[in-house]
Amino acid sequence: DVKVTQSSRYLVKRTGEKVFLECVQDMDHENMFWYRQDPGLGLRLIYFSYDVKMKEKGDIPEGYSVSREKKERFSLILESASTNQTSMYLCASSVISNTGELFFGEGSRLTVL
């Protein structure tokens, strides 16, 4: 079975703290993605990576950075968390194909106080 694992299901942080969200996939997929999901706004792409050490901005990259040092691991970093970054964060991976099918982790619900 394919598996995407996110390191933390629930986090509570304070404004200004640095936050790391980690994601690991065991499917040898080339592509990895970070989305955030908010009620009424759907899933919005923050960053994606199509290869080790490669990253591309998605639709809402402001306030976030990413790191992909190994193929299987893609980390999302909030340098200085703010309350408007309270959200559900979803990591996904996919193989390079014509169909763009995504495999998601279980999500990390982040609350910034």
Added chain:
Amino acid sequence: TQLLEQSPQFLSIQEGENLTVYCNSSSVFSSLQWYRQEPGEGPVLLVTVVTGGEVKKLKRLTFQFGDARKDSSLHITAAQPGDTGLYLCAGDGGGYQKVTFGTGTKLQVIP
């Protein structure tokens, strides 16, 4: 930015009823996926449609891709409580699989 609009946003029905969820865009997609997401979990892929006019069936679920590859529908026959969840359509416009998601349809099936 490609946009996908889903309708209805919310749907509450009795067990055994039929329903249809729509996913519409003004953009053409090379493929379109449907996902189901349960509370507190990540979305899970249900199906991918690729060819205009394509119809795929998954037990009681029927998926159709529009002829022009701009829209899709999901029809559920004899809904069951286990069908409860958030249904998301997602279109792939090509290019490193930058997938655009619809805002979702929240389905509740009451026993």
